[in-house]
Amino acid sequence: MNDRGNGGDAPRGGSGAGGRSRGGAGGRGAGGRGQSAAGAPGGGRGQGAAPRGQGSGGRRAGGKGARPPKPVHDAARNTAYDLLRAVDERDAYANLLMPALLRERRLSGRDAGLATELAYGTLRGLGTYDEIIAACSDRAPEKVDPPLLDAIRLGVHQLLKTRVPPHAAVGTTVDLVRMRVGVGASKYANAVLRKVSTRSLEQWLPIVAPDPADDPIGNLAVTHSHPRWIVTALRDAVGGDFDETAALLAADNERPRVTLVARPGRSSVEELLAAGAEPARYSPYAAYLPEGDPGAVPAVAESRAAVQDEASQLVVLALTRVPVEGADSRWLDLCAGPGGKAGLLDAIATHGDEAGRAPGRSPEGHEGPSGPVAFAGGADLLAAELQYHRARLVWQTTRKASVITVDGTAPAWRPGSFDRVMVDAPCTGLGALRRRPEARWRRDPRGLPDLGRLQRDLLTSALDSVRPGGVVAYVTCSPHLAETAAVVGDVLRRRDDVEALDARSYLPEVDGLGEGPHAQFWPHRHGTDGMFLALLRRR
Numbered sequence: 001m002n003d004r005g006n007g008g009d010a011p012r013g014g015s016g017a018g019g020r021s022r023g024g025a026g027g028r029g030a031g032g033r034g035q036s037a038a039g040a041p042g043g044g045r046g047q048g049a050a051p052r053g054q055g056s057g058g059r060r061a062g063g064k065g066a067r068p069p070k071p072v073h074d075a076a077r078n079t080a081y082d083l084l085r086a087v088d089e090r091d092a093y094a095n096l097l098m099p100a101l102l103r104e105r106r107l108s109g110r111d112a113g114l115a116t117e118l119a120y121g122t123l124r125g126l127g128t129y130d131e132i133i134a135a136c137s138d139r140a141p142e143k144v145d146p147p148l149l150d151a152i153r154l155g156v157h158q159l160l161k162t163r164v165p166p167h168a169a170v171g172t173t174v175d176l177v178r179m180r181v182g183v184g185a186s187k188y189a190n191a192v193l194r195k196v197s198t199r200s201l202e203q204w205l206p207i208v209a210p211d212p213a214d215d216p217i218g219n220l221a222v223t224h225s226h227p228r229w230i231v232t233a234l235r236d237a238v239g240g241d242f243d244e245t246a247a248l249l250a251a252d253n254e255r256p257r258v259t260l261v262a263r264p265g266r267s268s269v270e271e272l273l274a275a276g277a278e279p280a281r282y283s284p285y286a287a288y289l290p291e292g293d294p295g296a297v298p299a300v301a302e303s304r305a306a307v308q309d310e311a312s313q314l315v316v317l318a319l320t321r322v323p324v325e326g327a328d329s330r331w332l333d334l335c336a337g338p339g340g341k342a343g344l345l346d347a348i349a350t351h352g353d354e355a356g357r358a359p360g361r362s363p364e365g366h367e368g369p370s371g372p373v374a375f376a377g378g379a380d381l382l383a384a385e386l387q388y389h390r391a392r393l394v395w396q397t398t399r400k401a402s403v404i405t406v407d408g409t410a411p412a413w414r415p416g417s418f419d420r421v422m423v424d425a426p427c428t429g430l431g432a433l434r435r436r437p438e439a440r441w442r443r444d445p446r447g448l449p450d451l452g453r454l455q456r457d458l459l460t461s462a463l464d465s466v467r468p469g470g471v472v473a474y475v476t477c478s479p480h481l482a483e484t485a486a487v488v489g490d491v492l493r494r495r496d497d498v499e500a501l502d503a504r505s506y507l508p509e510v511d512g513l514g515e516g517p518h519a520q521f522w523p524h525r526h527g528t529d530g531m532f533l534a535l536l537r538r539r
C-alpha cells in the first residue's frame with residue numbers, strides 16, 4: 001500500500017477540456033443597446049492613423065525612408081500573445097504555461113509582470129472585449145480569424161483596462177498583427193482598435209451590455225465577462241441577490257494574492273514573515289506574500305511550506321478540529337492529487353495542530369467537548385488518488401503519508417477503516433476562476449450530471465470508509481449548488497447513519513460562511529477561493 005519510494009518529476013495535471021467558447025458572455029443580439037459596427041463613432045482619443053513609435057516596444061526605425069520599418073521585438077506582448085494562442089489552439093492551461101514561457105524567454109521583473117498581466121487580463125476579459133469588438137467591426141468576432149482576434153483582444157485589453165497610452169496600445173498591437181498574422185490583417189486591427197479607443201470601458205458597457213432591467217443575467221455576463229450559465233449558477237449560489245452576484249463576478253476578475261501555508265512541524269508563520277510575507281487574516285498557518293517568487297522563500301523551496309489558498313487550509317483544519325471519541329489515528333484523503341490539502345493533513349496528522357495548541361493562539365472556543373479541538377498529533381494519513389501522475393505529486397508534497405493510486409469509488413480497504421476522511425471531490429472549479437483565467441470559457445455545464453454522479457459516489461464511499469463516530473469532510477472548490485448542497489442532501493437522504501454537523505462552528509475565526517450547517521467561502525467576502533465544506537459524522 002505504501003508507495004513512498006516512488007518519486008519523480010511528473011508535470012502537474014489538471015481537469016477540464018474542450019475549446020474556448022467565443023462571445024460566451026452572451027449579450028450580443030439579446031438586447032444589446034446602442035450602436036453597432038456602423039454606428040460606432042470614430043475620432044476622439046484615437047483620431048487619425050494609429051500613432052506608432054512611442055510607448056513600450058513601439059519604437060520605429062526612422063530617417064532614411066527607403067527601407068521598410070523594422071519591427072521591434074516586443075518580448076512581453078509576444079509572450080502574452082503566444083500564451084493566448086496556446087490556450088486557444090492547444091487547450092493550454094495559462095497558469096501552468098506562463099511560468100514556463102517566462103523562464104524559457106528569460107523574462108523577469110517588469111517584462112514578466114507585463115506579459116502575465118496582459119495575457120491573464122485578456123483571457124479574463126474577453127467576454128466583454130468581444131462584445132466591444134463586435135460593436136466596432138462589420139464582422140462578428142466568431143467570423144474573425146482566431147490569431148487575429150486574439151491580437152485584437154490583447155489590444156482592447158490594453159486600451160480599456162491598463163495604463164498603456166492609447167497610441168502605444170494600438171501601435172504595438174498593429175505591429176504585432178503585421179509580424180504575426182499579416183499586413184492585410186493589421187489594417188483591420190488598426191481600424192477596429194481605433195474605434196475601440198474612442199471610449200472608455202465605462203462608456204462602452206452601457207452600449208454593449210443588455211439593459212439590466214430586461215436581462216439582468218446578460219448584463220452581468222457582459223459587464224463582468226462571464227458566460228451566462230456561470231452568472232446564473234453563481235446568482236443562485238449567493239441566494240439570488242444581483243448586487244452580491246456582481247461583487248462576486250468582479251472579484252473573479254481580480255488577481256488573487258499569493259497565500260502561503262506553513263506546514264506545522266515543518267515551518268512556521270514566523271519563518272514566513274521573516275522571509276517577507278505578511279500576516280494573514282484567518283488561517284493560523286497562512287501568510288500572504290505581497291511580491292516576489294514564492295519559490296525563492298526557503299521554506300517553500302524545501303517543501304516545508306507551500307502556496308495554498310486560505311480556504312483550502314481552513315477546510316483541512318476544520319476536519320481535524322471536530323472532536324472524535326475513541327481512536328483517532330487513521331486518516332484518509334480520498335481525492336488527494338495533486339496534494340495541497342494532503343500536505344497540510346499529513347503535517348497535522350504527524351505533528352498535531354500546533355497553532356491550536358499554542359497558549360494564547362487558540363481561536364475562541366477552541367476547546368472540547370463539542371466545540372473545535374486542537375488535534376495532538378500521532379495519526380497516519382493514507383492519500384488516495386485515481387491518476388498515477390497526480391499521486392506522484394502527492395508523494396512529493398507529503399512526508400509521512402502513504403500514497404496509493406486507486407479508484408476511490410471502489411476502494412480496497414474495509415468499510416469503517418478510518419477515523420477522519422477528506423473527500424475533496426472533482427468539480428467545475430467555479431470557486432477558483434480567479435486563478436485560472438481561461439477556465440470560465442472552457443467549463444461546460446453539460447459536464448455537471450457526470451460530475452454530480454461521481455461526487456455522490458465519492459461521498460458515499462467516504463462515508464462507508466469512516467467508522468461510526470468518525471467524521472467526513474466533503475469539499476468542493478465550487479459554490480455551484482448542484483455540486484454542494486444538492487450532493488450532500490441527496491446522499492444524506494439515502495442513509496440514516498449520518499449527521500450533518502455545523503461546519504461553521506469549527507471555523508470560529510471566519511464570519512460570513514452562510515446560513516449553515518455547511519460552510520461556503522467566497523472570493524468577494526473572504527478574499528479566498530469559493531470553497532464549500534460539509535462536515536458529516538457517521539453514527
Ligand SMILES: C[S@@+](CC[C@H](N)C(=O)[O-])C[C@H]1O[C@@H](n2cnc3c(N)ncnc32)[C@H](O)[C@@H]1O
Nearest residue numbers: 335336337338339340341386407408424425426
Ligand atoms: C479537486 S481535486 C483534489 C485536490 C487536492 N485535494 C488538493 O488539495 O490538492 C480532485 C482529485 O480527485 C481525483 N479523482 C477523480 N476521480 C477519482 C476517483 N474515482 N478516485 C480517486 N480520486 C479521484 C482527481 O484526479 C483529482 O486529482
